[in-house]
Amino acid sequence: MSEISVRQEIMALKAYVPGLSIAEIQDKYNLPQVIKMASNENPLGMPPLAREAVVRHAAGAFRYPQGGNPRLAKALARRHGVDERRVVIGNGSDEIIDLLIRILAVPGTHNIVCFNPCFSIYPIQGRICGIEIRRQPLEKDFSFDFAALLDLVDANTRIVFVTTPDNPSGYCPPRKAVEDLARDLAQKAPDCLLVVDEAYVDFADDEKAASMMADGIMPHNTAFMRTFSKSLGLAGMRVGYGILPDHLADYLWRARLPFSVNILAEEAALAALEDQTFYDATLQAVRTGRKELSDGLTALGCKVWPSQANFLMFGMPEGAPTAAECFENLLARGIIIRPLKSYSLPDLLRVSIGNEQENRAFLAAMAEVLGAKPAKGGAKA
Numbered sequence: 122m123s124e125i126s127v128r129q130e131i132m133a134l135k136a137y138v139p140g141l142s143i144a145e146i147q148d149k150y151n152l153p154q155v156i157k158m159a160s161n162e163n164p165l166g167m168p169p170l171a172r173e174a175v176v177r178h179a180a181g182a183f184r185y186p187q188g189g190n191p192r193l194a195k196a197l198a199r200r201h202g203v204d205e206r207r208v209v210i211g212n213g214s215d216e217i218i219d220l221l222i223r224i225l226a227v228p229g230t231h232n233i234v235c236f237n238p239c240f241s242i243y244p245i246q247g248r249i250c251g252i253e254i255r256r257q258p259l260e261k262d263f264s265f266d267f268a269a270l271l272d273l274v275d276a277n278t279r280i281v282f283v284t285t286p287d288n289p290s291g292y293c294p295p296r297k298a299v300e301d302l303a304r305d306l307a308q309k310a311p312d313c314l315l316v317v318d319e320a321y322v323d324f325a326d327d328e329k330a331a332s333m334m335a336d337g338i339m340p341h342n343t344a345f346m347r348t349f350s351k352s353l354g355l356a357g358m359r360v361g362y363g364i365l366p367d368h369l370a371d372y373l374w375r376a377r378l379p380f381s382v383n384i385l386a387e388e389a390a391l392a393a394l395e396d397q398t399f400y401d402a403t404l405q406a407v408r409t410g411r412k413e414l415s416d417g418l419t420a421l422g423c424k425v426w427p428s429q430a431n432f433l434m435f436g437m438p439e440g441a442p443t444a445a446e447c448f449e450n451l452l453a454r455g456i457i458i459r460p461l462k463s464y465s466l467p468d469l470l471r472v473s474i475g476n477e478q479e480n481r482a483f484l485a486a487m488a489e490v491l492g493a494k495p496a497k498g499g500a501k502a
Contacts (some may be wrong), residue, residue, distance in 0.1 A: 150456045164410065177193065208365075212364065213360065232279070307342045320346065349389075360390045414433055
C-alpha cells in the first residue's frame, strides 16, 4: 500500500531539537535525582503568585478563555507603555513568529533573512511555509555583521529576524546598532518587518541599554517578541507575546487559532506579572549565577563566551574530553546541559544558569570530568 505523499519542504525538514528531559535521563541512567540546566528555564521555578492562581482557578478550566485574552493584553500594554492594540498573545512566542511568517510571506515569492546559527524556529517555520531562507554567518566571535545581513535583503524580503541577546551564544548587540538596522531596513525594503526577539533581554546587565523597546524606542517597521518562559517562570504554561505595529497585530488576531492560550495559562501569566518579588529574585539569581559559572568554567580552563542571557556557551580545554564526551559524562552524573550539534557547533556546549546548589553541582561535576579539583565550595546537590 502506497504512502500518502507530503510536501517536498516537509520531507527535507529537520525538526526542532529540544533539550533532554529529566525523566529520560533518570530512566536511562537509573538516577534518583537529575539536575536540568539545558533549556534556559527559570532557576527559581514558578512564581508563587502564579502557582496560587492556577490552583485558585483550576475549577474553571472547563470554560473557554475569553477571546483575545483582553485582560492579559491590557496588563502587558501597561507593563511596556504601549497601546493594547499592539499586543498579540500566543501559545509561546513561537506561535507569533509562525503567524508572522504565514501572514507576511508568500511561498515561492518572498524570503526571510536571519543569522546562522540562530534560534532554529525561524528557518524551520519558514521552510514549512515554503519561504526562501537567507542566512548570514555570525562573526568568529559570534557577534553580528548587520551590514552583511542587510546585503541579503531585497525587495522580496518580508521579515528579518534578530535575537538579542542571541541564542546560543548570549551575545547582545549594542542597542544603537539594532536601531540603525531598523532605519536602514526601512530605507532599503519598506515592506519588510524587523523582528527583534527579546526572549532573554531582561537578563542583560542594563535592559534599557540593550533593548529599544525597554527604552521606549519603537520603530514603525519593528516587532518585538517577549516570553513568559524565562524570567517569568512559565515555560510549561506556554505563553508569549509580541508588540507589533497595530495594523499587523489586528491581522495576527484574525489568523491566530481561537483559544490558543488556555485559561489557566492566562491566569498564571497575569499573576506572574504581579509577582515583582519573584521577578527581582530571578534577575539577581541569574546575574550572580552567570558570573559564578563563567568564573568557575574559566578556572577549569574552558573558553567561555560573554553572555547577557540566562545561559553560557563554552568550549572544552585543549586535550580535555570532547564536547560530546563531556555531555555524556555529565548525563551519567545526573546533570543535563545542551550540546550544540543541532546549531552546527559540535565542539561547543551551553549551560543554563541554575540555582546556587545546581551551579555548584555542575562545576563540581565539570571538575571531575576534567580531572581537576572541584571549585571552592563545589558539591553535589
